[in-house]
Amino acid sequence: MDLVNLKTLIESAECGSFSKAAERLFVTQSAVSRRIKILEDHYGHLLLDRSGPVLTPTTAGELLIDKARQLLRLEQDFVQELQALRQKKKISFCCTTPFGVSYLPDIFTSFMATKAQDTELEFVFEMPEAALKGLREKLFDLVLIEYCEDLNLQEFDSYPLPDDEMVFVSAPGYGIDAPLVEVDTLLSQRLYCKKSGCCARRFLEKSMQTLGRDAAEFSNTVFFDDIPFIIRAVMAGNGITFISRSVVASALESGELIAHQVQGFDTSRPRRLVLRRDCSPDPALLDFIQGIFRHFSLNPPSQFSTAA
Secondary structure: OOHHHHHHHHHHHHHOOHHHHHHHHOOOHHHHHHHHHHHHHHHOOOOEEOOOOOOEEOHHHHHHHHHHHHHHHHHHHHHHHHHHHOOOEEEEEEEOHHHHHHOHHHHHHHHHHHHOOOEEEEEEEOOHHHHHHHHHOOOOOEEEEEOOOOOOOOOEEEEEEEEEEEEEEEOOOOOOOOOEEOHHHHHOOOEEEOOOOOHHHHHHHHHHHHOOOOHHHOOOEEEOOOHHHHHHHHHOOOOEEEEEHHHHHHHHHHOOOEEEEEOOOOOEEEEEEEEEOOOOOOHHHHHHHHHHHHHOOOOOOHHHOOOO
């Protein structure tokens, strides 16, 4: 069995659509459909019912999904056991994009300066829900998320870090000079967004709702899944974007961009470091966690204060 095809089947069933599964797996929708077709041809059974608005597993599909999860757990256990045979400790860390872009390079450099010989680091950028799902399934050792919806973190140990701040930004001379503006001032502008459904877009939608408005009122919206491209476009005076202040901090400091807040918007969203309750950090992981708190000039919580 091809584990990639089995993973694709599981994601398709969980998402209820090939397009959403493709987005999670970072492949095309046609690739997802092709992998499911390979499995169905191999076993001679329809695995997903495509007749309704949401994909649902058939009886054969449910059987295979159950077996696939067992196989994937075995494969994960095998990988972990192989890792234990090696001298290096592997740390798998997942975070949302703003933290990864803004802070991770410095934290990574500081950590590897002393741990490069005996530690491997794996970094993954995910949306908050996917990050927590991966933590729950033990794909990640710890995650760090910024989020705008109310997330239930009660099953985890979570630790607050300084909140993230969301701002609109434009180029000097673009025509929006005031740091505090009415939302109507921005509605006619070309708005660049990373992609539909991204954290920034969801935060914008929530903020507009607090004003009794709709994010669809930004009628000239360009979705482009490349943050550096969006920043360059805004710097060139081609529009505005709604983004984490930390991501554009250097451009704001140098004067290449100007930040704007909207009257009535709550600009902050929580940032949390999250671990499983059963996690017992080893010295390498403790050192990495300490580095995150030190980067924000914070003392680590007592359970992380001393590394062996």
